[in-house]
Amino acid sequence: MTPHDFDYLRKLLRERSGLVLSAEKQYLAESRLVPVARRHSIATLGDLVGKLRSGENSSLATDVVEAMATNETFFFRDKVPFEHFTQTVMPALIAARAREKHIRIWCTAASTGQEPYSLAMAIRGMNAALAGFRIEIVATDISAEVLARAKAGIYSQFEVQRGLPIQLLVRFFSQVGETWQIAPEIRDMVQFRSLNLLKDFSPLGTFDMVFCRNVLIYFDQETKIDVLNRIARQMPEQSFLALGAAETVVGLTDAFKPMTDRRGLYIPNAAKRVTPPSNILKFALKA
Amino acid sequence: MKTCLVVDDSSVIRKVARRILEGLDFKIEEAEDGEQALTACKRQLPEAILLDWNMPKMDGFEFLRMLRRMPGGDGPKVVFCTTENDVAHIARALHAGANEYIMKPFDKEIVEAKFQEVGLI
Ligand SMILES: C[S@@+](CC[C@H](N)C(=O)[O-])C[C@H]1O[C@@H](n2cnc3c(N)ncnc32)[C@H](O)[C@@H]1O
Numbered sequence: 001m002t003p004h005d006f007d008y009l010r011k012l013l014r015e016r017s018g019l020v021l022s023a024e025k026q027y028l029a030e031s032r033l034v035p036v037a038r039r040h041s042i043a044t045l046g047d048l049v050g051k052l053r054s055g056e057n058s059s060l061a062t063d064v065v066e067a068m069a070t071n072e073t074f075f076f077r078d079k080v081p082f083e084h085f086t087q088t089v090m091p092a093l094i095a096a097r098a099r100e101k102h103i104r105i106w107c108t109a110a111s112t113g114q115e116p117y118s119l120a121m122a123i124r125g126m127n128a129a130l131a132g133f134r135i136e137i138v139a140t141d142i143s144a145e146v147l148a149r150a151k152a153g154i155y156s157q158f159e160v161q162r163g164l165p166i167q168l169l170v171r172f173f174s175q176v177g178e179t180w181q182i183a184p185e186i187r188d189m190v191q192f193r194s195l196n197l198l199k200d201f202s203p204l205g206t207f208d209m210v211f212c213r214n215v216l217i218y219f220d221q222e223t224k225i226d227v228l229n230r231i232a233r234q235m236p237e238q239s240f241l242a243l244g245a246a247e248t249v250v251g252l253t254d255a256f257k258p259m260t261d262r263r264g265l266y267i268p269n270a271a272k273r274v275t276p277p278s279n280i281l282k283f284a285l286k287a
Numbered sequence: 288m289k290t291c292l293v294v295d296d297s298s299v300i301r302k303v304a305r306r307i308l309e310g311l312d313f314k315i316e317e318a319e320d321g322e323q324a325l326t327a328c329k330r331q332l333p334e335a336i337l338l339d340w341n342m343p344k345m346d347g348f349e350f351l352r353m354l355r356r357m358p359g360g361d362g363p364k365v366v367f368c369t370t371e372n373d374v375a376h377i378a379r380a381l382h383a384g385a386n387e388y389i390m391k392p393f394d395k396e397i398v399e400a401k402f403q404e405v406g407l408i
Binding site for chain 1: 372373374377378381387388389390393396397400401403404
């Protein structure tokens, strides 16, 4: 792959998925794209970029974007966000939504499903408090490949040993040969959908809790700001956002503010809410 | 510094486990079977026990049951580490008082995750 090819690839990735690939990542790109080229019976990576440029094969571009995305995830990743979820977020939402008895949760970059399934298992563990509530978990990702794995809910022995307490493995998984499959009662709590965060996601509706973890880190500043601001618009008052350990809203947007003593947890900034109707009203009063 | 007793009849596994756990700041004791492990525990109870299942003389399951009946024997966190990778064995181990369960093959990441899970790190 020539430097020129690599530049083209970086531009394509950024436009299609927001992923920023730094200049020194050519080696990483090559190692991930060789299998893609092979699958499409393309001899060299130079040819692969040539085909991308010609635009003749759109599934190739999709495959390239998927191959370059980092899908690393595991059950109850970082642990603390899930403690915040059961100890802070859910009690607050149970009180705030006592009338509607409906809580909607969104995992924006769900990868192979460990994050939404961890939430579903956590919710199962707090059954009594949630009596009568309807809880929806919507899990999205740009990659069709990881979503297919997520929907199947089948994990290797290695995957179920990273972060998943053994009691939960015994309770919610069944063994299928060398693999472990999540129980239908947990799987059915999660709706998986394909979604690119760069595109309009307002049709998904509003969410009381949004997990947007370990995906913003791959975006440039502008994209991070745009995605965060658009997420804020999907969140009513008294709702929560969780970001990954290496992510923050600070310095990017004031649509959210960090919660004190709850690292990684943010709430919409009421003072900064853009609510067109009331603005119009103010304007009308002035006039 | 916390002590971890590594119980396994394979010297290779003991060596691998020692390297991983020393990296996590544990002081390591070793035992080759359940009997040796029990003797070690009578001398001094460790904070953690990494325990194989199949061993000559006394197996891990039997050792665990005896340990939990000893005075103070409910103290150590016991993490099974075994090739018995089926639900039935896991359920039996939990029932007998194991705190966590590692299915072999294992690596540093898994050991670290499981030790964190039971609050040892
Ligand atoms: C590192 S994983 C994070 C998984 C999980 N949230 C966690 O924290 O463990 C990042 C995921 O973001 C997805 N992704 C990358 N770009 C995306 C985009 N523009 N829209 C939606 N998902 C995207 C990738 O496909 C990948 O599955």
